[in-house]
Amino acid sequence: MSAADTLEPDVPETNDPVLAIAKKDLTEALLYLDGVTVTFDGFRALNALSFTVDPGEMRAIIGPNGAGKTTMMDVITGKTRPDKGDVFFAGGTTDLTKLDETQIATLGIGRKFQKPTVFEMHTVIDNLRLALKGQRGALANIFKRETAAEREKIDEIFQTIKLNEHRDRLGGALSHGQKQWLEIGMLLAQDPKLLLVDEPVAGMTDAETAQTAELLREINANGHSVVVVEHDMTFVRDLGVRVMCLHEGSVLAEGTLDQVSANERVIEVYLGR
Numbered sequence: 001m002s003a004a005d006t007l008e009p010d011v012p013e014t015n016d017p018v019l020a021i022a023k024k025d026l027t028e029a030l031l032y033l034d035g036v037t038v039t040f041d042g043f044r045a046l047n048a049l050s051f052t053v054d055p056g057e058m059r060a061i062i063g064p065n066g067a068g069k070t071t072m073m074d075v076i077t078g079k080t081r082p083d084k085g086d087v088f089f090a091g092g093t094t095d096l097t098k099l100d101e102t103q104i105a106t107l108g109i110g111r112k113f114q115k116p117t118v119f120e121m122h123t124v125i126d127n128l129r130l131a132l133k134g135q136r137g138a139l140a141n142i143f144k145r146e147t148a149a150e151r152e153k154i155d156e157i158f159q160t161i162k163l164n165e166h167r168d169r170l171g172g173a174l175s176h177g178q179k180q181w182l183e184i185g186m187l188l189a190q191d192p193k194l195l196l197v198d199e200p201v202a203g204m205t206d207a208e209t210a211q212t213a214e215l216l217r218e219i220n221a222n223g224h225s226v227v228v229v230e231h232d233m234t235f236v237r238d239l240g241v242r243v244m245c246l247h248e249g250s251v252l253a254e255g256t257l258d259q260v261s262a263n264e265r266v267i268e269v270y271l272g273r
């Protein structure tokens with residue numbers, strides 16, 4: 001199915017609820033995965049995976065090890081090509097499976113990997129400067145005077161990630177949690193429409209975990225859509241968002257955390273373990 005086929009305006013009305021949802025979501029969704037299958041040596045890491053993320057939505061994704069969560073992020077960011085299926089962005093206008101990783105990042109999809117990767121030998125503020133100027137590349141750029149707009153943007157990010165008092169410390173001197181927040185700030189410098197965040201609170205203290213939930217809620221309230229993969233259920237509860245449980249490469253359950261946690265299959269394959 002091509003994007004052009006799917007967006008054909010004269011698609012006849014359908015009584016099939018799945019098709020009806022697909023039709024509605026293609027024009028309204030920020031992200032739309034449709035029947036995405038990824039096979040590694042005959043093993044299906046993703047199995048006809050379909051879901052949507054609305055503009056401005058934050059979605060939590062849970063599921064047992066090997067459920068396909070990382071592979072799903074790899075497909076969205078262009079690292080892995082699906083064998084089958086479509087991945088549309090921005091109301092179905094863009095088929096991400098036709099783009100490479102750089103093009104997808106440029107479209108406004110930012111990804112935070114599990115481990116922090118800040119520049120340890122640079123100050124916190126220089127890390128943000130580098131992220132802001134990333135498009136222009138050269139490391140030497142951080143020594144050039146920033147524009148008023150860049151300064152304003154950096155101040156805005158510091159407000160959000162709450163590291164203002166650590167501006168002049170080296171990245172490497174921050175705590176694990178602070179490094180994670182700095183890296184999220186570095187992604188915000190690129191103004192992503194959609195932020196993919198992989199297990200952000202792994203290794204964090206309880207206080208850092210609670211602060212991370214607050215940070216992501218604020219980022220979401222500022223208009224960024226967020227997809228966050230996480231195993232920590234206290235954190236997922238703090239996020240207070242729609243939850244999707246993946247299992248064997250497909251959606252096993254979707255709804256509020258209470259609804260998903262009460263699902264017998266979710267308890268059997270994941271929560272009850």
Ligand SMILES: Nc1ncnc2c1ncn2[C@@H]1O[C@H](COP(=O)(O)OP(=O)(O)OP(=O)(O)O)[C@@H](O)[C@H]1O
Nearest residue numbers: 040041044045063064065066067068069070071072
């Ligand atoms: N490059 C690869 N080659 C072969 N198999 C792979 C590859 N990448 C992932 N897999 C397999 O695909 C399945 C899904 O892996 P994936 O990493 O997406 O799961 P996950 O839900 O992110 O798990 P976790 O919670 O442990 O991170 C696993 O069985 C994994 O071993």
